Amino acid sequence: MTKAQVWKLKTAFDGIPKPENFELIEEDLPRLKDNQILVQAVYLSVDPYFRIFVGSDGDLPGEQVAKIIKSNAPDYPVGSLVCVHAGWRSHTVVNVTKSRRLELIREVPGLSPSLWLGTAGMPGVTAYVSFFDKCAPKSGEVIVVTAASGAVGATVGQLAKNLGLTVIGIAGSKDKCEYIKSLGFDYAINYKEDNISDALDKAAPNGVDIYYDNVGGAIADTVFGKLRSHGRVLICGLISTYNNTTEETGRNWSKDILFKQLKIQGFIVSDPEHSSRFSTARNELISLLRQGKVKAKEHVTEGFTKMPAAFIELFTGANFGKAIVKA
Numbered sequence: 001m002t003k004a005q006v007w008k009l010k011t012a013f014d015g016i017p018k019p020e021n022f023e024l025i026e027e028d029l030p031r032l033k034d035n036q037i038l039v040q041a042v043y044l045s046v047d048p049y050f051r052i053f054v055g056s057d058g059d060l061p062g063e064q065v066a067k068i069i070k071s072n073a074p075d076y077p078v079g080s081l082v083c084v085h086a087g088w089r090s091h092t093v094v095n096v097t098k099s100r101r102l103e104l105i106r107e108v109p110g111l112s113p114s115l116w117l118g119t120a121g122m123p124g125v126t127a128y129v130s131f132f133d134k135c136a137p138k139s140g141e142v143i144v145v146t147a148a149s150g151a152v153g154a155t156v157g158q159l160a161k162n163l164g165l166t167v168i169g170i171a172g173s174k175d176k177c178e179y180i181k182s183l184g185f186d187y188a189i190n191y192k193e194d195n196i197s198d199a200l201d202k203a204a205p206n207g208v209d210i211y212y213d214n215v216g217g218a219i220a221d222t223v224f225g226k227l228r229s230h231g232r233v234l235i236c237g238l239i240s241t242y243n244n245t246t247e248e249t250g251r252n253w254s255k256d257i258l259f260k261q262l263k264i265q266g267f268i269v270s271d272p273e274h275s276s277r278f279s280t281a282r283n284e285l286i287s288l289l290r291q292g293k294v295k296a297k298e299h300v301t302e303g304f305t306k307m308p309a310a311f312i313e314l315f316t317g318a319n320f321g322k323a324i325v326k327a
């Protein structure tokens with residue numbers, strides 16, 4: 001009988017997640033039935049949204065790249081890799097006909113399968129579809145991107161640069177700022193040291209056309225104040241607020257929205273509206289990665305037992321690139 005190690009939420013989060021919120025349990029897995037496969041996690045994705053979306057039974061969400069180690073499904077041979085939404089588990093029995101989010105990973109020379117969790121997966125597709133379909137970007141415009149060295153932010157910045165925009169990234173350390181400059185970003189602002197407002201005035205004296213918001217909160221308020229007429233805001237994430245314990249208060253932007261005729265929209269990549277775009281976006285990202293026109297940085301933590309630590313790092317900025325755990 002195969003045993004699985006499974007991370008569960010033991011106590012509800014209160015503020016920033018803590019190691020004691022999690023517990024590691026062992027589970028006996030049943031024998032395989034028809035159309036079932038047994039998979040073993042190889043790489044597990046660590047994403048900010050886990051902070052909010054935990055199953056009622058304490059199950060923790062998330063995708064993993066996993067190896068098929070037993071199979072009762074002819075199209076899923078032993079040894080193949082899949083990308084599957086299996087959560088924080090070392091081993092999982094998956095029904096191939098019933099699983100909504102299961103995909104065989106095709107081998108792409110030069111690309112690690114772990115990229116299926118990052119630039120060639122959900123975060124990359126988020127960046128690609130939200131930027132091209134929702135931001136109406138034009139060459140010569142100015143875009144500001146926050147959490148700019150991360151999985152989503154770094155991809156958005158590079159796509160924008162490839163299209164001929166002036167790209168301003170905001171990130172939380174000197175190293176991260178140097179990194180995004182090395183990717184081609186025109187300006188990098190360290191929000192922990194620089195005065196964001198002054199730095200934006202210098203980098204974009206005529207204002208900002210697109211604000212790609214990954215963080216919300218006070219940083220977003222500052223950038224909102226720099227938008228030009230007909231500016232667009234894409235709210236992709238609000239990571240600075242996910243651990244809030246009190247309701248957020250902020251400036252009311254109605255007057256700016258009205259007189260500057262701003263467009264502000266949210267984006268959730270898992271909305272069915274975007275499902276038809278997923279494979280085109282992924283294929284395009286794979287092609288850009290292979291040509292070196294988009295680069296991916298991964299922050300890999302070794303060991304399934306480190307899942308909680310890797311997750312907590314997202315909220316201190318200790319990750320530098322797409323957070324992944326190698327089982």
Ligand SMILES: NC(=O)C1=CN([C@@H]2O[C@H](COP(=O)(O)OP(=O)(O)OC[C@H]3O[C@@H](n4cnc5c(N)ncnc54)[C@H](OP(=O)(O)O)[C@@H]3O)[C@@H](O)[C@H]2O)C=CC1
Nearest residue numbers: 048147150151152171172236237238239240267268269317
């Ligand atoms: N809408 C959608 O469908 C999706 C949205 N997202 C969202 O995109 C955002 C980025 O996700 P992802 O690229 O996976 O993660 P990242 O790889 O960017 O990692 C998170 C980063 O957020 C930054 N951060 C953490 N806390 C704060 C804070 N208080 N203020 C400012 N920055 C902070 C840190 O970078 P630094 O050191 O620079 O502060 C940290 O490294 C998140 O908000 C996430 O929820 C992601 C996927 C899909």
Ligand SMILES: CCCCCC(=O)/C=C/[C@H]1[C@H](O)CC(=O)[C@@H]1CCCCCCC(=O)O
Nearest residue numbers: 048049051052053122236237242268269270
């Ligand atoms: C903590 C909130 C994060 C919102 C932004 C974010 O990170 C979204 C991530 C999505 C990821 O692509 C896969 C998902 O399932 C994430 C969120 C799904 C939100 C659905 C909300 C609508 C609903 O309640 O059905």
